[in-house]
Amino acid sequence: MVKVHGLVKRFGLKTVLRNIDLTVKQGEFVAILGPNGAGKSTLLRILATLSRPNVGYVEIAGYQLPSQAAYVRQHLGVVTHFPLLYGDLTAEENLRFYGRMYHISHLTERVSDVLQLVGLYSRRRDLVRTYSRGMQQRLAIGRAILHDPSVILFDEPYTGLDQEACDMLDSLLLNVATQGHTIIMTSHDLWRVAELASRFEILTNGKIVASAEKKDLPATYLLDFYRQAIQEI
Amino acid sequence: MMTEDEQIAYEKFSSPLTSLKLYLRAILAVLGKDITAEMRSRELLSSMFVFALLVILIFNFALELDISTRLTVTAGVLWVTFAFAGTLGLNRSMASEKDRACLDGLLLAPVDRSAIYFGKMLGNLIFMLLVEMIVLPIYSLLYNTNLFSIGFLAVVMLGSIGYVTVGTLLATMAVQTRTRDVMLPILLFPVTIPLLIAAVKGSMGFLQGLEMDAIRPWLNLLVSYDIIFLALALMVFDYLVEE
Known part of the structure; x- marks a missing residue:
């Protein structure tokens, strides 16, 4: 459903995304985790057709970016903060x-x-x-x-929400996820996404440094997994 | 590989007639949204109108004019008023999209992005024409000058189209800078100098009752300016809004 290969994004001399490879299958709920400034929002903006990559191949719902961006947008829903x-x-x-x-x-x-x-x-x-x-x-x-849309992108949707609103958003997200949408969510709130996502990708310093399926990673180990991945860089 | 449904959808959107219909529908959706929001908040129209009114009042007291001088300066005073009030409106119109990141919401829609431009541009044109429709009779009363000739109104229309055509494009650029409030006039006034000169000269020609041969070059310039910048906007808007 979503294929990203060799994606590079630069802002002037600064390289924000370095050679990103990512494949998301239909119906998957992928959480992209990482610290502030890791490049999560930039990656989502590229997938959302709001920004162009400098190098790399991006395909969503069978259409390539940026040449078929209007068709991609027809299949895309985006929630930001x-x-x-x-x-x-x-x-x-x-x-x-x-x-x-x-x-x-x-x-x-x-x-x-x-x-x-x-x-x-x-x-x-x-x-x-x-x-x-x-x-x-x-x-x-x-x-x-x-x-x-077949693909929904969530960029830090919990920002600025109180506990009750977060819980309500969780149940709404679960409802959406069960309807067969492919979901990619960026967050640095590990506990929330641990409940929702089926796969975790750790993005730091513009690179995906680790990846794990939820079934292989109990929620209690997510924080250790995340810390280890970040420290390896 | 595309599925059969996706192939059908692809072909549906590829048909020129359907594409045109959807394009026009998107323009009208943006226009309708801007008009509904403005009718509710009245932020843009009220600021433009009050500003325009103050400018013509100040000119009225500052310039104590005899009848012949009045006909000479009227076009200048009016176009200064329209240009400054128009800038206020253009700034506000794009700022409202940027402040709540609604511009991203528009850019996410599966329409040609020039449809967003034309929707915004038509909205700005309607607001500018509304302010002009109120300002012109007031100016007429204050200065005891008859402004209601078809030729003069045509110049006002052509000048306004050119002004918002360039203005909407540059406001889209300016709104992405930190100094957007000062950036728009800095970008806009130099680019619109030919348009404003043509509009002032054309308006003055009609008010002074000059022959059509003397006015025609200015009208030609106005029409050419409008067409060139509409075409330019169609070509570059997509690149302006992309990071």
Whole structure:
């Protein structure tokens, strides 16, 4: 579903991603873990077609980047720590706007379904700027899954959320994950992703330095595995 | 390898007629979103209108004009007002996308990115024309000058199209810098000098009742400027918004 080979990204003289290879199969939930400045967000921005790699091959849902970026975007949902929503529009208007941009048919029904899924149907006519951070993030997930993408990218989705909002986001993420979407999530919150992901990739200093399947790595060993991988660099 | 469903989807989006329909729909979606948000917040229109009103009031008190001088300076005063008020609107329009990273949300949509540009550009044009529609009668009353001739209004329209065409493009660039508020006028005013000169000369020609032969070169310049920068925006917008 997602194939990355020999990916290099430079900003001026600084190399942010060095020769990244990554393959994610359909239905997998991959967590990319790493310290601040490791290159996690840059990698996700490249996969999200928001940034171009300097070198390397990227294929998502059978389409190559950057030449088929518009087709890739049709199959891609993205959630970042910014909700990417308009504060002066209601939740319903925001989703209807994005639905039009994604050429969704039967938009009214789809918007209602998504609002119910993220638990915001009763507040659908409220302006998004009146929402709490947690509600905005739930609506951001609704925005990302509105067009039923096959691949969803989550970039630090827990940033700025309180405990209750994080738990609510967890259950929503699990719900999304069980629907067969391929998910790639970046985070430095090991405990949260330990519950959700099926595979862990450790990215530090622009390189993937370790990889492990969840079935081979009990949650209690994740922190040791992570520390060891980081220290090896 | 693409699956059969993906192949069908690929071909669907590859059809020129469907692509055009989806392209126009995306432009209208961005335009509709901007108008709805502005009607609710009125941030952009109110700041543009108040600024424009203050400028023409200041000019009114600063310049005590006789009838003949009035016809000479009217075009200049009006275009200074439109240009400054327009800059305020352009800055605000793109800043609202950047502040909450909504620009990324737009760029993630599976549409040609020039559709985003044209949606934003049309929104900015509508807001600028709305401010002009209010400012022109007020100016007419304050300066006792008749501004309502088809030729003059055509120049206002052509000048505004050119101004927002370049302005939206440069605002997209400026908004990505830390000094975006000062960056836009620094980038925009030098580039729009030919447009503003043509707009002032064309407007003045119609207000002074000059022959069409004397005005035509300025109209030609305005039309050429609009076409060149629309084409340029179509070609470069994708590169401007990408990191």
